[in-house]
Amino acid sequence: MDYIAQLEEKAKLANQAARVMAVLSTTEKNNALYAMAKALEEKQGFIINENKKDLANGKEKGLSTALLDRLMLDEARIQAMAEGLRQTAALPDPIGEGISSTRRPNGLEIQKVRVPLGVIGIIYEARPNVTVDAAGLCLKSGNAVILRGGSEAIQSNMAIVKVIGETMEKSGLPKGALGFIDTTDRKVVNAMLKLNQYLDVIIPRGGAGLIKTVVENSSVPVIETGTGVxxxxxxxxxxxxxxxxxxxxxxxxxxxxxxxxxxxxxxxxxxxxxxxxxxxxxxxxxxxxxxxxxxxxxxxxxxxxxxxxxxxxxxxxxxxxxxxxxxxxxxxxxxxxxxxxxxxxxxxxxxxxxxxxxxxxxxxxxxxxxxxxTDGFEFGFGAEIGISTQKLHARGPMGLPELTSIKYLISGSGQIR
The missing domain is CATH 3.40.309.10 (Aldehyde Dehydrogenase; Chain A, domain 2)
Structure with missing residues (x-):
């Protein structure tokens, strides 16, 4: 199977979906989030069964007790994931928010507003709850997203994406708004880091090795989430x-x-x-x-x-x-x-x-x-896409505002320069 070709196709779809996502109403986005939360609860048995496959594989590979704990899903954790989506829905929609406005001496009205980043690629390890958090936050902030989780959680992540992805499309969101790389082949990650034509930003979330690899090899702009010493x-x-x-x-x-x-x-x-x-x-x-x-x-x-x-x-x-x-x-x-x-x-x-x-x-x-x-949920952000330790654009737990850029809207009455 040509996973590189599949990745490019998903990136193209995400790029097309991002244009639709950018203009969805708050109500449309919130309705999808609520539906996704309900679907997680209704399909929790399916998700837990798939998670057990990852736990069994993890034990065979000798993962530590701490890492197995990060990987494990039960009813309480799935409930928490669903609740995170509902809390994200309850948060103010940042898109279209006016940041500042001014009137120039020549009569030009200049507004600075929030707009989506576009297509966000997220590369992460182990914790399957990140799949839900990332999808929810990207959706609410009007972005399309392509996810690549770690090999330890591949079955769990595929199950989660199947549940929430189908629900998103039934809720009227565009096909391609949620893409998932369903292979553990690292060559696909390397290809993802070069998709400047389709991806606007990449966010790595995991250990020092993953973050270092992404930062050093990506030609797509990176928001660096940090290791925690x-x-x-x-x-x-x-x-x-x-x-x-x-x-x-x-x-x-x-x-x-x-x-x-x-x-x-x-x-x-x-x-x-x-x-x-x-x-x-x-x-x-x-x-x-x-x-x-x-x-x-x-x-x-x-x-x-x-x-x-x-x-x-x-x-x-x-x-x-x-x-x-x-x-x-x-x-x-x-x-x-x-x-x-x-x-x-x-x-x-x-x-x-x-x-x-x-x-x-x-x-x-x-x-x-x-x-x-230090956590988006604890800080009142509903969830987080990661914790940024850099100083450009975003720092600390990244919630909805950190997944936006800005646009200047200028209105005139025939002014020329």
């Missing part, structure tokens, strides 16, 4: 109970996601009081600790950290810990090793909180809260 810094004035709860949640609630903590930094003034109990809590729930020489003093199970540990996105129950002299050393460490995703400080000192938020360069910088909140 996220830090929690416990300052000397921190409330210990709060700090332990935040650190534990940031690491163990879902260790494979990009907003999970990978490195814990602790002020030296409180290390001897804070770390023994904190380490016991981590070890009790199965976290492997890799620490600096100071951290090793507080528990025999702590493995010596290497330079690679400070820059690692483990995506698993592994944590690096370093004792730092003060907030300046913490900020310096973060500046050297972070991926500009999410960082948090736990402190009672207002000045230290302000200093941390002002000086740390990241898409999301927290005070006294877990990094796990």
């Amino acid at each position: 996220c830090h929690t810094y416990v300052d000397e004035t921190a409330d210990f109970t709060m700090a332990m709860n935040i650190a534990l949640n940031a690491k163990v609630s879902r260790p494979a996601v990009c907003n999970a903590m990978e490195t814990l930094l602790v002020h030296q003034a409180i290390a001897s009081d804070f770390l023994p109990t904190m380490l016991e809590q981590f070890i009790e729930v199965g976290v492997e600790i890799r620490g600096c020489s100071e951290t090793q003093k507080y528990h025999s199970a702590v493995i010596a950290a290497t330079e690679e540990d400070w820059q690692a996105e483990y995506g698993d129950l592994i944590l690096a810990i370093k004792v730092v002299e003060n907030i300046d050393e913490a900020i310096e460490h973060i500046a050297k090793y972070n991926t500009k995703h999410s960082e948090t400080i736990v402190t009672k000192d207002y000045d230290m909180a302000r200093k941390f938020q002002q000086e740390v360069d990241a898409a999301a910088v927290y005070v006294n809260a877990s990094t796990r909140f």
Whole structure:
């Protein structure tokens, strides 16, 4: 089967569909989203059965428990996916929104409005819920989308696309508005990265290797979503109970996601009081600790950290810990090793909180809260297309406005230059 030819055909259809999508009414788009949500719930048995095939394959390939958790779908997760579509439908439609307007001295009226990006290509790994989130957000923002999921979730993604794709067309959306690459052949991804004629932007969502490959090889413009080497810094004035709860949640609630903590930094003034109990809590729930020489003093199970540990996105129950002299050393460490995703400080000192938020360069910088909140749903965006760690166009969780561009509408009365 010629998958490259199939890809080009899907890209052509998406390009044609994008022109229709751009002018759909809010009601038409919302009705499709509600229908898609209902279809997911009605066909959840079919989707879960297909997901079981991916889980079985994943176990055979030796995927970690954390990655299998990311892959798994059950009734609750499908319900959450459906609810995400309904929340996206309830959000304001960004298309046509007036951003600014001005009247020039020559009488020209100039309006700046939001318009769809056009055709969005999304390349992602493992989590099948991304299929629904991406389709819903692209639809609501008037875009066509071509999806390429990871090989681990191929059966789940094909099932989801079958359910929501058929529903979209029955709801009156144009054929080609949702395209899915149903092969795991990496040559197709390489071809997708060169489809400038049909694709307006590509968004990679996954690990460092995937994102690096897309950024380095794509001739289509890329919105770079980031890997998550996220830090929690416990300052000397921190409330210990709060700090332990935040650190534990940031690491163990879902260790494979990009907003999970990978490195814990602790002020030296409180290390001897804070770390023994904190380490016991981590070890009790199965976290492997890799620490600096100071951290090793507080528990025999702590493995010596290497330079690679400070820059690692483990995506698993592994944590690096370093004792730092003060907030300046913490900020310096973060500046050297972070991926500009999410960082948090736990402190009672207002000045230290302000200093941390002002000086740390990241898409999301927290005070006294877990990094796990960096998420489109938690931020009130309904869902997200990814978390951008770049600084052009979009940064942080990307919701509907980030999937738009702008257009200038100029009205005159015969002016010439």
